[in-house]
Amino acid sequence: MSYSVTILNTDWRFEVSEGETVLQAALRQEIPVPWGCGGGVCGVCMGQIVSGEMVYPDGEPLALFEEDADAGKGLFCVGLPASDLVLDVPEMGADWEPWEEE
Ligand code: FES
Secondary structure (H helix, E strand, O other), X not given: OOEEEEEOOOOOEEEEXXXXXXXXXXXXXXXXXXXXOOOOOOOOOEXXXXXXXXXXXXXXXXXXXXXXXXXXXXXXXXXXXXXXXXXXXXXXXXOOOOOOOO
């Protein structure tokens, strides 16, 4: 069973295969999602789960504090989709251009 992931306010849409984390699937398909440790520790990959459900087979990740989880945030490096997902990753939005030269 695979699920589709859509990144809000972008044209990015990709499939996540069975047993794959959202980050693994994104990187496999060359989707430029932000990430750091890849192990649920740094919090760099955190984004908002706008719709759908994500699960953590290895338990709640260290970098996901209760208030973040309660606010609907998720860590995509260790999260597996349990449904189709719509995610908000502000760094991938059209208005976010950190590398723009002056
Ligand atoms: S990449 Fe570090 S917590 Fe996800």
